[in-house]
Amino acid sequence: MKKLECIILGRLATNPMSGYDLYKWMAKEAPYFGYSPKPPQIYRQLNDFHTKGWVEVTVDQRGSGPDAKVYTLTSAGVAAFVGWAMSEHTPTIRPLEADFQMRMLLGGVVSPQAAMDVLDTELKYRRRQQAESRPYEAPADLGEAAVPVDADWQAELVRMVGERSFLLGQSNLSWLEMAHARLAAYIEDHSNTDEQKSGEDEKCG
Structure with missing residues (x-):
């Protein structure tokens, strides 16, 4: 699915x-997605969604x-969105690309577990990438420059x-580690809350 499709479906x-x-x-949120389409692109995409029945x-x-024409997702549109949000996340080589942030912000609303699946994949990839990173070295022989x-x-x-590249990668990895722990705690806490509510409902029944 193209980036513009994902952004519009997510919104x-x-x-x-x-x-x-x-x-x-x-236009306002473009820095979060690394993408700022022109109005004709947006309207063409909306027309395409309408043709598809989304x-x-x-x-x-x-x-x-x-x-104004107001666009609302149909059940088919919701299915397309959820299908994208729940699909496998593929990290990009560059750690600070906007793809991951877009996936978390828009696709993560489906559920905490959906966000965790994306975050877990990104974290594992960045751990390996940072561990294997090596400093760029200047050519030993400049020759006839x-x-x-x-x-x-x-x-x-x-x-x-x-040093800049390494520190940016390390800072990003630190945030991923923190976010992973925070989201895991959130999921566990709300899972316990749901179990308590379920038990109370059974007693009331």
Whole structure:
């Protein structure tokens, strides 16, 4: 499923919206998804959803302006969204790509366990990646460089940039570890609460 499809399905899953309202929301939240589509792209995608039977359209009569078409997910649209949200997560090579954040924010609303499945996959991948990471090394032999290069300065530059890459990866991994523990505690706590409620219902019956 394309990124724009996922974003629109994820937003409509929690709130019916017009195409213009979707555009305003996506323009504001673009940094979270690493993607900022133009209005024609959004409307084409909504029309495609309508053709597939994933959305139904109602007219919202707005007295202060022109009427707006409001898009609401149908049962088929909900099934498409849940299918994406519950599908296997594939981490990207670059640790700070927006794909993971988009999947957690939009797909994670299905259930805490759905979010945990995504988080668990991401965490395992980043653990391996960070353990195998090696600092980038400047070429030992510069040869006949087209641009005059000071070897000592290049080595220092490479060290600085390499440290940045390592620390960004380590910071991201630390957050994943913390979030994993926090979500696991949340799931366990709410599981115990549900069991208590179930026991009380049985007694009342």
